[in-house]
Amino acid sequence: MAKNITLSIPDELHEKMKKMSEIKWSEIVRRAIEQRIIDLEEMNKIVAKSKLTQKDVDEISEKIKKGIAKRHGLI
Numbered sequence: 001m002a003k004n005i006t007l008s009i010p011d012e013l014h015e016k017m018k019k020m021s022e023i024k025w026s027e028i029v030r031r032a033i034e035q036r037i038i039d040l041e042e043m044n045k046i047v048a049k050s051k052l053t054q055k056d057v058d059e060i061s062e063k064i065k066k067g068i069a070k071r072h073g074l075i
Contacts, residue, residue, distance in 0.1 A: 007029065009017075017025055052060075069075045 017023075066075065
């Protein structure tokens with residue numbers, strides 16, 4: 001059985017959507033949600049196999065942030 005959801009969007013976006021009335025926006029949103037769930041499930045499978053600790057993740061995160069900052073001349 002299908003369920004309905006209510007979605008809030010800015011007025012400006014709603015006006016643009018109304019100009020494209022031939023598009024089935026509910027189908028676009030349904031597919032986007034479905035794809036996001038697929039992506040998250042796949043990520044969870046990968047993470048479940050990981051042996052990294054939170055400390056490892058934090059250290060890697062810091063190295064990435066520093067590398068990006070350096071690349072962009074921020075440090």
